[in-house]
Amino acid sequence: MTKRHHLFTIAAALFSLTAPLAAGSGQLIGNWYETTFPGSNAREVNAEIGAPQLPVATGLIPGPHRVAVMDRPSTRGGNDADKGQTTGSGAAGARQSAEIVAKLDPLSVRGVNYYPRETPWGGMWTKTTAETFGKDMALAASLGCNTVRTFVQFGPQLEQAGLLEKDGSATPAYLDKIESLLAAAWQQGIRLILCLEFDQEWLDARWQNGLKTVVAAHRDDGRVLMWDLMNEPDDEPKWTDATRAYLKAAPALIGQVAPHHLTTIGFAYRADRLKEVGLPQVLQYHEYAGKDVFFKEGPSRVLSTFRNQRNVGGERPLIIGEFGMSTARDDRYGASPDLRDKMSASTGTEAEQAKLYEIVLAGAEQGQAAGALAWCLHDYPIRNPNESHFGLVRADGSLKPAAKILRDTFARWSAP
Numbered sequence: 001m002t003k004r005h006h007l008f009t010i011a012a013a014l015f016s017l018t019a020p021l022a023a024g025s026g027q028l029i030g031n032w033y034e035t036t037f038p039g040s041n042a043r044e045v046n047a048e049i050g051a052p053q054l055p056v057a058t059g060l061i062p063g064p065h066r067v068a069v070m071d072r073p074s075t076r077g078g079n080d081a082d083k084g085q086t087t088g089s090g091a092a093g094a095r096q097s098a099e100i101v102a103k104l105d106p107l108s109v110r111g112v113n114y115y116p117r118e119t120p121w122g123g124m125w126t127k128t129t130a131e132t133f134g135k136d137m138a139l140a141a142s143l144g145c146n147t148v149r150t151f152v153q154f155g156p157q158l159e160q161a162g163l164l165e166k167d168g169s170a171t172p173a174y175l176d177k178i179e180s181l182l183a184a185a186w187q188q189g190i191r192l193i194l195c196l197e198f199d200q201e202w203l204d205a206r207w208q209n210g211l212k213t214v215v216a217a218h219r220d221d222g223r224v225l226m227w228d229l230m231n232e233p234d235d236e237p238k239w240t241d242a243t244r245a246y247l248k249a250a251p252a253l254i255g256q257v258a259p260h261h262l263t264t265i266g267f268a269y270r271a272d273r274l275k276e277v278g279l280p281q282v283l284q285y286h287e288y289a290g291k292d293v294f295f296k297e298g299p300s301r302v303l304s305t306f307r308n309q310r311n312v313g314g315e316r317p318l319i320i321g322e323f324g325m326s327t328a329r330d331d332r333y334g335a336s337p338d339l340r341d342k343m344s345a346s347t348g349t350e351a352e353q354a355k356l357y358e359i360v361l362a363g364a365e366q367g368q369a370a371g372a373l374a375w376c377l378h379d380y381p382i383r384n385p386n387e388s389h390f391g392l393v394r395a396d397g398s399l400k401p402a403a404k405i406l407r408d409t410f411a412r413w414s415a416p
Contacts, residue, residue, distance in 0.1 A: 069103040098186060098222030100260045104282065104317040107364070109225070109371025110410040111147030111193070112140050112392065113322055117378035125153065125177050126161045133184040140377060141188035143392065143403055144410030147225055148190050149321065149373050152178065154210045155199035168206025170213040178214065186223045193321075193373070195228035195266055196250075203242035211250060212257055219258045226262035226282060227254055228321070234270035247277035266321045269305075271312045282370065283313040287323040287360055290346050294359045302363025317370035323360045324375040325353040328385035333394055335385035343385045354401040361409045371413075374406055 116136060119127040140148055158164045163174035170178075178194075185192055196214070198207050218224045229250050233243050251263055264282040267274065271285060289301055297304075302320075309318055328335035330349040348356075357374070364372045379391035392403040 069101065069105065098191070100220065100222040101191070101225055101262065102260060104262070104319075104370040106368040107371060107413040109147045109319050109373070110413055111145045111149060111190075111371065111373035112143065112406075113373055113376040114140065114148045114150045115376065115378065115380070117380060117391075117393075117395075120378075120380045120382075122153075122157055124151065125158065125163060125174065128177075130180040130184065133181045134187070136377065137181075137184040137188045137190055139393065140185075141190055143407045144414065146190055146414075147193060147371065147373065148185055149193040149195060149228065150181070151195045151197045151231065152214055153197045154202050154207065156201075164210065168202060168209040170210060170217075175214070175217050178217075182218075182221070182223045191223055191225035193225050193228050193264070195231050197231055198246070200238070200240060200242060203240075203246050207246055207250075208253060211253060215254055215257045215261075218261075220260070224261060226264050227258070228284070229254075229263060229265045229280065231266045232268040232286065233265065234267050234273045239273065244277055251278065251280065264319070264321070271309050274312055279313055279316065281316065283309050283316050283318040284321040285309055285318075286375075287320050288346075291325060291348050291352055291356055292345075294356050295352075298359055299363035299366055302360055303367050306363075306367040306369070318367075319370045320360065320364055320372040322373060322375040323356075324390045325356045326386055326389045327353045327400065328389040330389070333389075333400075335389060336383075339383060339385045347385060347389070350400050350402070354405050357402045357405040357409075361405065365409075365413070374402075 114136065115121060115124055116128045116132050119132075137148070154164060154168065158174070159166065163171055163177070165171060182192060194214075196211060198210065202210070215227060229247060230238075230243065233239060233247060247265065254261065254263055262282050263280045264284045265274070265277075265280050266284050266286065268286045268288070271283070274280075285305065287302060287305065289305075294301055306318060326343075326347045327333065327350045328339070328343055328347040329352075333350060335343070361372060374392060376390050376392075378393050379389050379395050380387065381395065382388045392400055392406065394400060
């Protein structure tokens with residue numbers, strides 16, 4: 001999520017891992033079938049990239065049971081009107097219509113990481129309106145996404161904004177804001193991966209209160225695809241005793257509070273460190289090798305990393321939780337010229353970003369990953385060129401070439 005350019009220089013030796021740990025097991029209950037549905041925002045977005053008028057999104061048709069498997073589409077089809085609709089009123093009805101996903105099949109997670117364009121990072125929950133959530137989820141759906149990954153934050157800024165109690169618990173106002181995003185996403189047939197981000201000083205007794213109040217509010221809520229315990233904890237400044245203690249304890253607590261939900265950890269690259277804290281149910285890593293590496297090695301680079309991840313995690317489902325490139329060097333749409341001296345070697349042009357997307361998504365497909373999530377939906381109005389231009393959507397709302405690559409790939413992945 002941050003300091004990606006530091007990851008591009010990691011030596012290949014760091015990927016040397018030991019023998020696999022024992023894979024987990026689970027019982028499959030029920031099923032769901034996947035289809036597409038038309039929506040009001042597809043035409044405008046598709047016109048930006050000269051694309052045919054495809055349906056807005058891929059979504060889920062609930063099966064007969066509360067717990068489901070996220071798989072490739074069934075030829076048996078289903079009722080489009082069921083997807084993203086409620087069976088009752090308000091949040092309770094939305095939860096009833098969304099099956100909890102208990103198993104991920106290959107290529108079933110097709111997504112993007114998300115912060116709002118104008119209010120990213122710290123403004124995600126303090127400044128963003130429900131209307132913005134609605135527009136952004138429709139935009140993600142128009143690109144073929146059925147999953148969005150975003151961040152539930154815990155720290156002093158949220159406490160000052162009245163979203164957290166002094167003991168770390170989420171206030172009703174915070175839960176309402178999270179609900180507004182879940183509702184907007186599910187209206188488009190999108191499930192959320194909610195990544196729990198605790199400031200280091202909050203990894204004391206407060207993290208338990210924060211986790212319990214947020215997770216318990218969605219105990220039986222299938223709009224939550226899985227809980228991501230931390231973003232890039234293997235980054236050296238975050239790999240503290242407090243982080244390790246939290247990662248060891250949090251899965252058991254989630255298991256008590258929401259026993260049917262999947263868990264993952266958004267590791268940047270050090271899968272070997274999972275051995276210190278224990279394995280989540282879904283493996284995740286962030287694919288930020290440098291563009292020169294990708295362009296030289298192609299999809300084989302991704303497949304090599306898959307092998308290393310699976311050496312640690314066994315046969316657990318594996319997702320690429322983040323991948324992408326800042327297009328700050330693009331001559332037409334890139335960052336301001338006065339920021340050129342601040343750009344890392346990993347930044348590129350929009351054409352290079354599209355090429356990188358082709359390579360990473362091809363690797364995910366060849367390696368039969370459970371899915372991939374691009375970083376990220378929007379460019380951001382910040383003066384850090386290494387972070388500002390990762391988006392699929394430019395500042396003016398138009399789509400970059402990589403958006404077509406993503407949408408076409410996800411359409412193929414979702415085909416029967």
